[in-house]
Amino acid sequence: MPRAVPAVVRALDILELFLERPQLSARDVMERLDLPRTTVHELLVTLVDRSYLISMPGQPVQYRLGMPLFQLGAAFAGRLDLVREAQSVTRDVAAACNEAVHVAVLDGADVIYLVKVDSTHPVRMVSAVGRRLPAHCTAVGKVLLSDLDRATLDAVLSKGVLPGMTPESITDPDRLREQLERVRAEGVAVDAGESDTAMRCVAAGIRDHRGVVIAGMSVSAPIIRWTPQAHVEWTELVREGAATLSARMGWSAPPR
Structure with a gap:
């Protein structure tokens, strides 16, 4: 050699x-x-x-x-391509869990889905690339909101009561801020029926070479398959997938 x-x-x-x-x-x-x-x-x-x-x-x-x-x-x-790299990683994550895997970015107070890989189950999440949803109602959105500085987050939440998608949606800005604190501490966010009562999602942040969270990756599944054991396994899987994609985007995590 x-x-x-x-x-x-x-x-x-x-x-x-x-x-x-x-x-x-x-x-x-x-x-x-x-x-x-x-x-x-x-x-x-x-x-x-x-x-x-x-x-x-x-x-x-x-x-x-x-x-x-x-x-x-x-x-x-300049040569890094989030969508191209995300397609490869999301396919791997979806193959490991056989559930829908998404990558989304923040646009104001909403998230936009850039990449989606479906599960092979007949009962699965209905979504599409390019779909826009209120960030506070989604797991990927909460991950992205949690990385905003205080002033930027305040601007996003400045309109007062937040729009809800289901009875489980968080519409109180103060309650959302409390949840975002937990997301920062834990590194993952959960959508507990907040965008669709029949679905559950867990998401982790994707960082760029500066360490800034630029996107979120989620695993989504119908509540009928969302067992406590699956929740644990998919949380770890989405952490690993987000970390892999972060590394491809140039992020080098500091040693623990």
Whole structure:
């Protein structure tokens, strides 16, 4: 097998140190990577020469990331396609549970469904790509609303009483805020008959390379198949599916 080039590996190790701190000195690099002074100096000079690092005068000299790294990151992000990647992941999740799997995004106070993979059961959820629903009545919507900052959420909920789709819909903004706090803490949301009394859904958020929740993935099933055991299994499945899609969108989860 081809051998990794040690100098390239060390240069990449140096660049990855800046994921933890915005600025580093040569001594910081030496101590963190346990490399000789001469090696670190040569690598830093090369990275600065190519503008991948910028040296900042001082005692000691500090280094920070340069513009080419932003350009590379932007080029990578620009090539990511949420719908294309979501279609692949949702097929895998649907195959594992044989229930409807959706990916949706937030548009104002509503969600719009971008991707859907159906179950093979004769009794299944009726939905369609492009369908728009009130976000607060859906599991994917609550996941998306939970990631909004306070001011943006307040603007979404500023009209007072929320429209309901079923008797189970949450129409009180304060009650919704309480539920969104739980969604933030638990990382998943549930639609307990709030958009369709005959259906149940569980959803998790999909993050982009910045860690922002840009979409939600849900597993939806008729109440007749929504057993406590299935709920547990599908919750874990949708967590895993959302995490897989997040990774494809450039998100790297911090270590626990």
